[in-house]
Amino acid sequence: MLDVAIIGCGVVGAAAAYELSHYPLHVAVLEAENDVADGTTKANSAILHAGYDPEPGTQMARLNVQGVALAKEICARLDVPYRQCGSLVLALSQAELPHLKKLYANGVANGVPGIRLLTAEETLAMEPQLAPTVAGALFAPSAAIVSPWEFALAMAEVAVRNGVELYRSTPVTNIEKIDGGWQLTTPNGSFAARYVVNAAGLNAQAIHEMAAPHTFTLEPTRGEYYLLDKSEGNRVNHVIFQCPNENGKGVLVTPTVHGNLLVGPNAQPVAGDDTACTADGLAFVAATARRSVPGIRFGESIRNFAGVRANVDTGDFVIGETDGAPGFIDLAGMKSPGLSSAPAVAKEVTKILAAHNDLPESKTDYKDGRTRVRFKELPPEQKAELIAKNPAYGRVICRCETITEGEILDALQSEIPAVSIDGVKRRCNAGMGRCQGGFCGPRVLELISKTRGIDPLDVLQDKAGTNVLLCETKTGRGCNHG
Numbered sequence: 001m002l003d004v005a006i007i008g009c010g011v012v013g014a015a016a017a018y019e020l021s022h023y024p025l026h027v028a029v030l031e032a033e034n035d036v037a038d039g040t041t042k043a044n045s046a047i048l049h050a051g052y053d054p055e056p057g058t059q060m061a062r063l064n065v066q067g068v069a070l071a072k073e074i075c076a077r078l079d080v081p082y083r084q085c086g087s088l089v090l091a092l093s094q095a096e097l098p099h100l101k102k103l104y105a106n107g108v109a110n111g112v113p114g115i116r117l118l119t120a121e122e123t124l125a126m127e128p129q130l131a132p133t134v135a136g137a138l139f140a141p142s143a144a145i146v147s148p149w150e151f152a153l154a155m156a157e158v159a160v161r162n163g164v165e166l167y168r169s170t171p172v173t174n175i176e177k178i179d180g181g182w183q184l185t186t187p188n189g190s191f192a193a194r195y196v197v198n199a200a201g202l203n204a205q206a207i208h209e210m211a212a213p214h215t216f217t218l219e220p221t222r223g224e225y226y227l228l229d230k231s232e233g234n235r236v237n238h239v240i241f242q243c244p245n246e247n248g249k250g251v252l253v254t255p256t257v258h259g260n261l262l263v264g265p266n267a268q269p270v271a272g273d274d275t276a277c278t279a280d281g282l283a284f285v286a287a288t289a290r291r292s293v294p295g296i297r298f299g300e301s302i303r304n305f306a307g308v309r310a311n312v313d314t315g316d317f318v319i320g321e322t323d324g325a326p327g328f329i330d331l332a333g334m335k336s337p338g339l340s341s342a343p344a345v346a347k348e349v350t351k352i353l354a355a356h357n358d359l360p361e362s363k364t365d366y367k368d369g370r371t372r373v374r375f376k377e378l379p380p381e382q383k384a385e386l387i388a389k390n391p392a393y394g395r396v397i398c399r400c401e402t403i404t405e406g407e408i409l410d411a412l413q414s415e416i417p418a419v420s421i422d423g424v425k426r427r428c429n430a431g432m433g434r435c436q437g438g439f440c441g442p443r444v445l446e447l448i449s450k451t452r453g454i455d456p457l458d459v460l461q462d463k464a465g466t467n468v469l470l471c472e473t474k475t476g477r478g479c480n481h482g
């Protein structure tokens, strides 16, 4: 029997796995998709929020502030792209200034370090591209931008290195109480575990209700984005928020750790994980963003995408052991700031195990740390050394992002190897540039096929069923695929 089964490997499940892997426990992560963090964690604003938004006294307030500090350390340790650029919440009129004071008071109560209110002049001096109507701002220097996907991957990789078992393409379809724990059913067999951690994101309500009576309702709310080319990447230097409203933190404009500009999201209630982008939604995002940064050139957009928030009717994260279901731990309702809070949320799991006297002493031989080659960032002599050792680093495959064959092979042979073209993209950025994989996609497909020893027809763009190439013989229409 497993000690702990974690359902879902988004940033919350990955953080729980990383935290638990520090202890001599038998832990498995069961993930429905063929890769880690293929849900909300891959499509959000990528901000480690400072923590002035949540109401003081909530789980969100406490875990956000703790989580951001932990995330900073983890990103440094695990070589995850992270930049503490700070954030500004703008008052776009005199009428909005009281709102900034309320956020400031929240921030002080929540223990957010270094926040201060700025005058209009101070704000415009920091960000000259802002609308001249700006009346003031709340500055939070601890806010940061991150690669959310790599953050989750890095924690999952180190967890796996330290003995956590990761089962991909393994959706949990049923949960039953058994003597001393729980039995989880999946298409890949059953798993018995003393503790179950429900980190299933938008599916967390359904998973909860497999084990216990209804206690919370998720209210999926979609947010749509523009990702702009690097030519717009320096438009602003901080994360630029508007005053939040009943729909959340509003439309923001932010640099990304990869050097692009990200603009969004709106807030649209949807059924389930509907990540479609809509003309109306994007028009709203562009018009609203221009209120804070009028000069954004949306013609430089290289991609639109959407993510779905696991908003919840309780108004706060749902964290803890469920009444009447001993050993069943919810990490649910992980709406924003769920990314920022994830490492602190993970520590709640170890606290629960400790309260049951089920947390052993931590391992003394833990294998922490992680690095990956980012060829284009290396000085010339290190590039030459690397190519001499492995000529694959001398062949540039993704011309937009200058990603080499060596880095793509690293992605395909890592601790949690990529199994799709998008899996490669997320691991090493090949295909992330302005052509969005138009040039390098076929070469990446070939490398996946060779490295994994699979037919090119079986190479996926992303999730199961997204095969890139079609052969008519397979569909009974008689082409001559050889």
Ligand SMILES: Cc1cc2nc3c(=O)[nH]c(=O)nc-3n(C[C@H](O)[C@H](O)[C@H](O)COP(=O)(O)OP(=O)(O)OC[C@H]3O[C@@H](n4cnc5c(N)ncnc54)[C@H](O)[C@@H]3O)c2cc1C
Pocket: 007, 008, 009, 010, 011, 012, 013, 030, 031, 032, 033, 036, 037, 038, 039, 040, 041, 042, 043, 044, 045, 046, 047, 048, 049, 170, 171, 172, 173, 199, 200, 201, 202, 203, 207, 221, 222, 223, 224, 265, 307, 308, 309, 310, 334, 335, 336, 337, 338, 339, 340, 341
């Ligand atoms: C538009 C938007 C903007 C946001 N911006 C920010 C931000 O800037 N900062 C911030 O802190 N937070 C932000 N958030 C929130 C943040 O993205 C989430 O809190 C976080 O990603 C949630 O992670 P998770 O692991 O709970 O969920 P997910 O990433 O969705 O992971 C859940 C995983 O569970 C798996 N799963 C589901 N069902 C099953 C099953 N039956 N069996 C096995 N596995 C299953 C899924 O495949 C998925 O991989 C934003 C969210 C959205 C949508």
